[in-house]
Amino acid sequence: MNAILITAARLIDGTGRAPMERAAVLVEDGRIAAVGRAGEIAAPPGATLVHRGEETLLPGLIDAHTHISIIPGLGDQGGQLKSRAALAMLRAVPNIRKDLLSGVTTMRVVGEEHFLDIDVRNAVAAGRIPGPRLLVATRPIAARHGHGTALTASDGPEEIRRHIRENLAAGADLIKFFATGGTSSARAAADTCFYSPEEIRLIVEEAHRDGRPVAVHAHGGPAIRWCVEAGVDTIEHGKLATREDFEMMRRAGTWLVSNHAISFHPEGIEGGDGGNPRIMEKLAIARRRAPETFGFALESGVRWALGTDSMHGLLWFEAQKAVEFGATNEQALAGVTRNAAEAIGLLDQIGTLEVGKRADIVSVRGNPLQDIAALREVGLVMKEGTRFDQLSAA
Ligand SMILES: [Zn+2]
Structure with missing residues (x-):
């Protein structure tokens, strides 16, 4: 022994x-x-x-929302996801080593192409490369005209089902989809929802039938209600969510996975895409709204965890931002340990x-x-x- x-x-x-x-x-x-x-x-x-x-x-420590192949400071995050598998892997291996050495022993990876995250997860588990234990969503489900769309777009029941089932067959631990616009792409406002309520229900039903949880990229607008009503497990970001949205999430037991580092750290979106005026305009809105929105979340009693969204080695900064925006030190610590474990479904093992x-x-x-x-x-x-x-x- x-x-x-x-x-x-x-x-x-x-x-x-x-x-x-x-x-x-x-x-x-x-x-x-x-x-x-x-x-x-x-x-x-x-x-x-x-x-x-x-x-x-x-x-x-547990990072409840990240991507292993992205380095925000290099800019064009969507382009990084779509880059050749070997290039993405060359970023991923040092990224996860950096995460591990910063004290992060588990991460949930919410979107990679080439099934790269599955291979990395397995290599880490086999002890071939150092890194945190990984839960992986592999290829995100995203609409053609939406945000987060990388190499595979999925619209309508047939494409969505096929995309999800291919992910599950490849060994996905969870399903991730993009409902709304986001900050890091110039496409559409962050409260536009690209999927219909029917498509959202289908995604959740398809994943849950196979026993897999669903994480959704959603900032605000009608998407939050549609996703909560459909039974998604975690809402990622929620940066434009209202008091009522968070209260609805609390009642339904839906988790919020929050992140601020990528918006506020100089090596985040600003470092990589500072030259893109449309992205910087959206970033300014995200920054302005962040303290108030996170305050609504805290007041509502919604359960939350933290993720760096690819800010490798900076989970401490994420926790610090949560405290700056009103969380207690105890809450922030729980957001990267116990509560993060519960949000990602591993509380019986870690946290x-x-x-x-x-x-x-x-x-x-x-x-x-x-x-x-x-x-x-x-x-x-x-x-x-x-x-x-x-x-x-x-
Ligand atoms: Zn993300």
């Missing part, structure tokens, strides 16, 4: 319980075997001892430091409940009992 005893000044288990001082976690064969006070947990003979000094132990779960454990300098920016200073990075922090950052 492979046993590791990790000790640190503090442990936040992610369940909402108060931090534990002078804590220890025992890892056995990739799973958490015990959590408690240092000195009260005995290390089995031959166990590796890992002392993290004054640091805080946390559950491995908290509890006995029996996969040993995804990170340490940070400082205490994120006092200063959320502590998430930036990552020390230990362990995924399923294997350490990755000794890899040098590329």
Whole structure:
């Protein structure tokens, strides 16, 4: 048996319980075997001892919305998705390494071409390349005239069914579709819905019948109601959503997956597409509306998680923006740990430091409940009992 005893000044288990001082976690064969006070947990003979000094132990971080082959700062995100598979792969492999070294041990990938994310997910799971555990949507479902349309467009029942079933046959973990316009393309306003309510119902029915959840790119307008009524599991972005939209989501149990880093970080959309006036105009609207809209979400009580939308290594910044826009440090931390795990359907495996779960454990300098920016200073990075922090950052 492979046993590791990790000790640190503090442990936040992610369940909402108060931090534990002078804590220890025992890892056995990739799973958490015990959590408690240092000195009260005995290390089995031959166990590796890992002392993290004054640091805080946390559950491995979870990015609930990203794309592995996109680097926003390079611009033309749609063009990056459509680029040759080899080029996309050359971006993806270093991107996920950067994510992992920043303490992210699980990511949900919501749109890639060439089934690239399936191959990367499998290579990571087999230990051939370092990266977070991946849940993948593979080729997004998008309308011909819409936003997010990459190599395959799908309109009407026949194309939609075929596209979804091809994704499922290839091994998709979830289905992602684009309902509304977005910020990173010049096409259409972000509250225009490109799919009819019938098409939205069909997408959800087709995915759920195979036991797969549905994530939808939707900013605002009628799309939010149509998607909630159709039973989608997570609404991504929601940057133009109203108070009423969030309340409807709360009543229905629909998750919000929120992101701000790509709109606000200098290496985000501005870094890549700053020269495109139409995109910058939409970005200005997104920035102006963000604090108020996120405030509506917080007031409504809708459940939410955070994702970087391809801002690799910047989940800490995402959490910091959530706090800046009114979330508590506890909420922001839950948005990248426990609640993110629940939003993506993996709470029984990850998201908290509890006995029996996969040993995804990170340490940070400082205490994120006092200063959320502590998430930036990552020390230990362990995924399923294997350490990755000794890899040098590329
Ligand atoms: Zn996205």
